[in-house]
Amino acid sequence: MDLSKKNNKDKGDDITSNDDNKINSRISMDKPIKLSLGEINVVDNNDDLNNSGTFKLNIDNNDELDDNNDNNDINPCKGLSFSVGVSENKNSKYRRTMEDVHTYVANFCERLDWGYFGVFDGHAGKQTARWAGTNLHNLLYDSIINDKFNDLRENLNYSFLEADKEIAKLKDVGSSGCTAAVAVLRWEEEVEEDEDEDEEGEGEREGEKEEGVEKDIKSNEINNEGPFDFIPSKKHRRILYTANVGDSRIVINRNGKAKRLTYEHKGSDKNEIKRIYKSGGLVLGGRVNGVLAVSRSLGDIYLKEFVLGNPYTTMTELNEGDKFIIIACDGLWDVCDDQEAVSLIKDLTDAKIASEKLCTYAIQQGTSDNVTVMVVMLDTRIFGYTKM
Template sequence: MTRGGQRKQESYDEVVAGHDPESYKLSYTVGVAENQNSKFRKTMEDVHTYVENFASRLDWGYFGVFDGHAGNQASKWCGSHLHTVLEKKLLGDESEDVREVLNDSFIYADQHVNSDLGGNSGCTAAVGILRWEVPDSVPSEQIELEQHQRMLYTANVGDTRIVLCRNGHSVRLTYDHKASDILEMQRVEAAGGLIMRSRVNGMLAVTRSLGDKFFDSLVVGNPFTTSVEITTTDQFLIIACDGLWDVIEDQEACDSIKDIDDANEAAKKLVRLALEKGTTDNVTVMVIIFENNS
């Protein structure tokens, strides 16, 4: 995983021009499954979105899961609009670090939900952007298809989580922003809030989200961000709300689907497992399987 350094981005579409048509096949497949869990929940407040060939760039991908609370206004807005905000910012300045673009976009979404939407809803969020890049060390006039690196950038607020399965082992790419976390507890208290019963002011279990204007500066929209190069050792990515992670550990989730080749079937299996293990929340699971043999 990398945290620094800039990479120059080149148009993947231009580089693959003239290659065999098979080169145009997506290097990943996406599967999604969800369940309201009506035994415990009267409404479904989760929303998910994915965009193939994101930002009109060949083989890029955008993936997002949003877990709403106090209504679904925030999660629905993010599901419908956050990828558009990100695309505009990415294409506006392609030299900017994608993690900074994610941070700026999350802050924009937080402010928009708080100022322009009715109610006091909020949502946790986990977003991934998959794209091809070329290292700065490669001269533009010498770029070849095999010199592109597949990079994954992630951002999250709250406890919606992204887990990468690398060489059979789980690698968590997100940070659970919970009121039980000592660092988040200190941040909230420094901002004038109280943590009671592992909740912000005794009410909200997460310390970062998009929306939740009732909590003002205590619950913020600044995400945890990462970047990682996706290689042939990476099998798949799981993005899911806490309806899954409350009852299934990261490694257990990876082990449960490691032999499933169909992304939709993998997502369905994880949702079934969460329900069987007694989750009391809405459940949404997105699985992205990397095609590493192309």
């Protein structure tokens, strides 16, 4: 069986950030949710690692971590079946500025144990990456809550395209753009065949999952004595959705083997070259119109006719063999292949330590780019807490 179902069509606490980096949480008060912490991190780092996985929201530090910061002891993933660690390095030997941005939101869409994770690698400035890091999850939130599509891959595609439209309206983004790798982890409840037929005679396609927005939160009580705030029923399935444009990558460790869930949109890709030429563009030296190395991105308005914002998307059902997810920019992948990255951290259980190890490794291997590595550790004990 294939690891993922692929689609190539071409807020928990929802977190938003305004221009002053002030945080506003939008929470539905009629649902019994547990307040949790997520993170938006838009920083110009120095060369010291910035391990931001255990911080509260809106840590905007331009220096190394402050050991006296009370936020250091806060675990934003308590009660969840996953934990997140992020490490970054500007890599000043080769780069004057830090153009990467990352975002994660716990209990995404006001649903227990859902997660949103994103890494945005800016180029020609960080304006687009910053905008995407602070806004894309809100577009996705609205799309999901409004039941715009039955398939979250469609929600992701829609949100990426809406983001591109909004970025094009901004005056301060200039010629900047960014690659993006986004993952959404959530629980879905399978629909019984007779339930499908009862709904106006419109049954779902075989193997398709129900959106189940209301069912996901109501089917289980949050008052339990175990380590998790959400206990799945036997009908629940743990699903990972991914979307990417450009060359940022998402890799999952499945039974010790690396499985890539993204597609690299580059000027050297034969399919992308064909598409670009068909649209009237050129690829010179592996670059779109001789300028841009990636063939899909957010922003890059001056090349938008050829450099699309349509993401590559996947859907993967997770099981006990899936241990962690790595989301990183090309600063890691330029010097480390998928299996090597998985093998380097396969024996670690702390997401922050794992992300730091990969980030440090990339620098030691001589990467010439900014480096951002996000590791999402999956607590497989959740499969043993199934509720009847």
